[in-house]
Amino acid sequence: MLRDSNIVLGITGGIAAYKIPELVRMMTKEGAKVKVVMTDNARQFVTPVTLQTVSENPVYIDTFQMTSRSEIDHIALAVWADIMVIAPATANVIGKIASGIADDLLTTVVTAVKSPVLLCPAMNTNMYTNPVVESNLQKLASLGYHVMKAASGSLACKTEGPGRLPPLEDILEEVETIFTKKDLQGVRILVTAGPTQEALDPVRFITNHSSGKMGYAIAVMARRRGGDVTLVSGPTSMVPPQGVRVVPIESALQMHQAVMENLDKADVVVKAAAVSDYRPARFSPSKIKKEKDALCVDLKKNPDIIAEIGKGKGNKIVVGFAMETDDLIENAKKKMTEKCMDLIVANDLSEPGSGFKHDTNIVTLIDRSGAMERLPMMGKGDVADAILDRVSALLQKMTV
Numbered sequence: 001m002l003r004d005s006n007i008v009l010g011i012t013g014g015i016a017a018y019k020i021p022e023l024v025r026m027m028t029k030e031g032a033k034v035k036v037v038m039t040d041n042a043r044q045f046v047t048p049v050t051l052q053t054v055s056e057n058p059v060y061i062d063t064f065q066m067t068s069r070s071e072i073d074h075i076a077l078a079v080w081a082d083i084m085v086i087a088p089a090t091a092n093v094i095g096k097i098a099s100g101i102a103d104d105l106l107t108t109v110v111t112a113v114k115s116p117v118l119l120c121p122a123m124n125t126n127m128y129t130n131p132v133v134e135s136n137l138q139k140l141a142s143l144g145y146h147v148m149k150a151a152s153g154s155l156a157c158k159t160e161g162p163g164r165l166p167p168l169e170d171i172l173e174e175v176e177t178i179f180t181k182k183d184l185q186g187v188r189i190l191v192t193a194g195p196t197q198e199a200l201d202p203v204r205f206i207t208n209h210s211s212g213k214m215g216y217a218i219a220v221m222a223r224r225r226g227g228d229v230t231l232v233s234g235p236t237s238m239v240p241p242q243g244v245r246v247v248p249i250e251s252a253l254q255m256h257q258a259v260m261e262n263l264d265k266a267d268v269v270v271k272a273a274a275v276s277d278y279r280p281a282r283f284s285p286s287k288i289k290k291e292k293d294a295l296c297v298d299l300k301k302n303p304d305i306i307a308e309i310g311k312g313k314g315n316k317i318v319v320g321f322a323m324e325t326d327d328l329i330e331n332a333k334k335k336m337t338e339k340c341m342d343l344i345v346a347n348d349l350s351e352p353g354s355g356f357k358h359d360t361n362i363v364t365l366i367d368r369s370g371a372m373e374r375l376p377m378m379g380k381g382d383v384a385d386a387i388l389d390r391v392s393a394l395l396q397k398m399t400v
């Protein structure tokens with residue numbers, strides 16, 4: 001989403017400014033072009049040379065800087081920007097913007113810019129909770145500025161509380177969200193992701209190779225598109241996505257319970273989790289000892305969660321996945337019909353770059369009308385978007 005986007009990054013004079021070269025690096029890694037505007041005070045915390053090096057662009061500081069450029073800097077930058085991000089945004093710059101003061105290059109660019117502006121406040125807790133600063137932030141939010149909440153924790157001034165710069169990953173996610181169309185605004189989406197673990201004893205369990213990447217990508221993209229997302233997640237090492245309600249579970253029975261508890265509140269269900277079809281019939285409360293040469297474990301069938309959802313689905317849109325090693329399309333179509341899904345995403349484990357653990361997937365989307373589309377190998381984020389495009393179209397069909 002950030003690829004080829006133009007970001008004007010404003011830096012003001014707070015200690016968190018030392019983190020911003022890393023933010024520039026993260027943005028350019030995603031393909032964005034970044035131009036930095038600094039206040040004079042920001043130079044006390046981070047050098048223009050560092051920012052020029054990481055952004056590979058000149059750094060803008062002085063409104064009256066004599067350059068060979070024929071354009072007026074603040075207007076040229078304002079026109080160039082697809083978004084302006086101010087990080088850290090101090091109480092001072094927030095107050096100036098809220099009052100329409102444009103007395104340096106940064107505040108002049110903000111006043112002239114027509115693109116979205118994202119403010120990332122960072123300051124001492126007493127300053128952040130000062131009613132004047134709070135009311136300035138509220139005013140700016142009501143005027144359409146995007147305002148992030150400061151993070152809480154220990155601050156450079158040795159106090160604890162809100163006022164830290166939001167994590168850089170969250171700032172990047174917010175920029176992505178601002179750029180994303182909101183075709184799923186307010187749609188309640190229940191996503192499952194990851195594997196389940198079926199315990200044999202306190203030490204061992206049966207599981208599969210799911211990393212959670214596919215399901216988490218769907219949750220992230222659905223939230224960016226305006227969805228109200230609940231993610232029921234098996235054990236994974238994935239970072240909980242910003243703005244998504246995560247319900248952690250371990251076993252298929254727990255996933256079943258969590259899904260059923262959240263089902264009434266869902267308009268759309270996307271089941272990307274790799275659920276164990278069976279669990280050990282008996283759980284041994286103590287560690288099973290290595291005594292015999294062979295050990296037989298009886299397995300019991302787990303509830304088929306998506307089949308149960310399909311049975312009483314009403315107006316809900318139900319999207320399932322099919323993961324196969326043989327006869328992918330045939331098996332996927334059968335699953336879709338038998339379990340009353342609206343859409344099935346078939347991924348073939350035998351194809352390199354598809355299925356478990358990879359950052360990519362190769363899927364075929366099949367819907368109830370029998371329409372089928374095989375997508376090329378894509379990042380899991382792009383696959384998630386393609387699935388959500390279909391969900392969005394189905395929702396639109398339901399409203400006409």
Ligand code: PMT
Nearest residue numbers: 210211212213214271274275305306320321322323356357
């Ligand atoms: O997590 P990653 O490493 O990114 O890998 C992604 C993935 C390969 C796990 C994912 O793309 C995927 O294919 N998920 C579904 C895997 C699966 O369990 O497929 P299945 O064909 O066994 O199940 C069909 C559907 O029924 C799935 O939507 C599954 O969530 C659901 N199911 C299965 C069994 C069960 N007891 N209850 C269910 O709801």
